[in-house]
Amino acid sequence: MPVTFGAVGDIISVVLLVKDLVATLDEARGSKAEYQAAIHELWLLDRTLLQIELLTREHADGATPELRGLCETAKRAVARCHDQVTTFLQRIRKYQSTFDYGQNPNALKEIGHAIRWRIGEKEALERFRAELAGTTSSLQMLMVTANTTLLQVNRKEMKHDLDDVMRRNDNATLSHDASLSAIKDGLENANRNIEAGNSILENLSEAIKLGWLRNLGCELIGLMRSAMMVNFATYRAVIQIQNALPSHLDRGLIEEPMILEDPIGRITPVHLQFITSWDAFHSVLETRFQNIPGHSTMKQRSYGLQAGGTGREIELSRPWQHAFLPGQRVEMSFIFDDWSYGDTCPACDAPSEQCFGADRRCPICGISFRRIQEAQDISSPRQLITQQQKIWLASGKSLDGYDMTCFKRVRLVHKPAAIVIVGKNELIRWDKELKKYRLARVK
Incomplete structure (x- = not known):
């Protein structure tokens, strides 16, 4: 089934191909150092592809032009890696019967395949290892570049946020300074008004003090005169009430x-x-x-x-x-x-x-x-x-x-x-x- 590229699924498909190739090489009986080295290179490629898949999943939306360019480069590298792994996997499919343990192939055919593998495919395996190493190195460099770009992007964002915070802080400081200045002006104005009021009160107290002493005697005389008039009026009213009441003899005759x-x-x-x-x-x-x-x-x-x-x-x-x-x-x-x-x-x-x-x-x-x-x-x-x-x-x-x-x-x-x-x-x-x-x- 053809595999399409341009999404996270492309990287996952290449990872699966790498795992199949590793399993095939592990099944080869009597694998030597060159086969173990090829398996090691494939495991490095698999780990690198997984890291690229994680990076693509997190930053595939292309927050910045640099990240979008790195994602495109990663897609092309993954496609090239896919072609290499697919070609080599198809090449060793004909030796599958020789690698399988559970089968009983023809002994002559098995010996022929083994001789052909050791004579004809050794150089192909060395080339495949070299291509894998180059692809893995380029992908790792791509990861380093992407991480550096992310650090720069994060640094720019942090700098922008810090600038925004400093700008808001400066605006708030200016607003607070203006408010404090207004409060200070209001307090100074209130102090001036209080001092003016105290001065006016002192002048009034000085002016009224002598006049109040002069009028105190007249006010006392008027107050005493009013009290005496009220007492005399009350006395006359009581006398009139007593005169209107009947005497003791009259009250005894009325029932x-x-x-x-x-x-x-x-x-x-x-x-x-x-x-x-x-x-x-x-x-x-x-x-x-x-x-x-x-x-x-x-x-x-x-x-x-x-x-x-x-x-x-x-x-x-x-x-x-x-x-x-x-x-x-x-x-x-x-x-x-x-x-x-x-x-x-x-x-x-x-x-x-x-x-x-x-x-x-x-x-x-x-x-x-x-x-x-x-x-x-x-x-x-x-x-x-x-x-x-x-x-x-x-x-x-x-x-x-x-x-x-x-x-x-x-x-x-x-x-x-x-x-x-x-x-x-x-x-x-x-x-x-x-x-x-x-x-x-x-x-």
């Missing part, structure tokens, strides 16, 4: 009033030294509810009182002198009859838990209400009401005709009767689904 919050949320002070009986208290309340919702309920005295905070019930049957305390807060609630089942808010019909005897506040409308269970005989759950009360019940109002949204605090007395007689042929039934009374006629 704190009882604070009343009525069902519509109005807060009123009730002076217990002025209101001295339940009748006077009821009269004042009726007057305050004149022409506003709850007047008829107030006239019927259908309301309840409880102490604020504690929720303690204040009975209307108690003596007036023991019912209230000075400064006490009292909450007032209207009392209405409740004909519903008590599971909604009386003002906005929002769902509410049925809890008797406890105050509850609706989270929707804010009304505070309490349901009271009234004991009643369920065997006779009928009650006669007027025509006007029939209209009020059908519209969702109380029996007194008031809209519950007008009040802030009420009490509802639960009426368990589910049927209320209105007239001869009319009655009102409680509708559980609609949660209100519905008018019905009896035939």
